[in-house]
Amino acid sequence: MTQTIDVARFAELLREAAKAEIMPRFRNLSDGDVRQKTSATDLVTEADEAAERFIARECQRLLPDALFVGEESVAADPGLLDRLNEAELAIVVDPVDGTANFAGGLPLFAVMAAIVVKGETVAGLIYDPLGDDCILAEKGGGARRLLASGEEARLSTAAPMPLSEAVGCISTSYFPQALKAHLLPGLGAIKIAANYRCAGHEYRLLASGGSQFSAYAKLMPWDHLAGALITMEAGGHVAKIDGSPYTPLDREGAMIAAASEEAWHAVKATLFPSAV
Structure with missing residues (x-):
């Protein structure tokens, strides 16, 4: 096919x-x-x-x-x-x-x-x-x-680095309040937390080595299918915050796209420590 x-x-x-x-x-x-x-x-x-x-x-x-x-x-x-x-x-x-x-x-x-x-x-x-x-x-x-x-x-994603030196993209507006309670304080551990209001350019930045992660809570397929695949093929790691794979069937929940599996786990531990 x-x-x-x-x-x-x-x-x-x-x-x-x-x-x-x-x-x-x-x-x-x-x-x-x-x-x-x-x-x-x-x-x-x-x-x-x-x-x-x-x-x-x-x-x-x-x-x-x-x-x-x-x-x-x-x-x-x-x-x-x-x-x-x-x-x-x-x-x-x-x-x-x-x-x-x-x-x-x-x-x-x-x-x-x-x-x-x-x-x-x-x-x-x-x-x-x-x-x-x-x-x-x-x-x-x-x-x-x-x-x-x-x-x-x-294209290649960036090598791992401490979140204190990292750039990440995240739109907090779509996250439920229960997750925001943990997410917002965690943003202080990241050097730059950006929001381009354009997932396409956030994925472009990630896949070309310009950021360590992007995190999202609105999982409509047109926003994320292309970027998730490109990120993974560039060497990154993408999964929902419970660790399960992100697929075209997902509409709910939240996900992290990261430059590496190491970066994914660092973001998960910092921004979503209580999420399962």
Whole structure:
């Protein structure tokens, strides 16, 4: 199954969607082009919807038998997400990861896609429209950065270091209060605790050696499938905070993506000491 998937072509597809539907709208949105979904911090723009339509149309040509699961498609039809659990082949897409940044004119957003075969992520891609490059991985094949020129470079996570010297990315807003009670005091043990409001760029930083970990409590598949696979293929360790594997079937709980298994255990002990 994986041999029939041209991952480099998918990278080009994300690039085409960004150039056609996302970048022309960046810092060029009217009031009616930005809408709330569930709250003032959960937004959708015309760029999200147009890019997802573009990607869905092209995915239908590339893999006509695949289930297409886009963030905005699920917003319109929540039952679509349940179909991912049983799909033989699925493409999971976040057309604009970091929508709040995009809507606010902040140049920090990404386009993400993952390919799932029988409940297992076999490929992941994170495209940066402003840098015009894509980090990607195929299961068992390592992680790499693909430039628009076609040049490639291997990715590798950072060597272990004390958390007192480490950079970590964490969005505390989605963690339940019981976990926050332990998490927030633990952040003082970390040199830099950042939140880009864009999981795509947080995973890019981790997979390229720029941070030691990212931690999340909102486990929607379009936010994490690609980044989790890329992190692991770059040499990192990803698991839910109870130590169980993170999979495309997970929607609840919390997870840590770390530069190494050693870093994962250090983050777990520091931020989630009582979690099981």
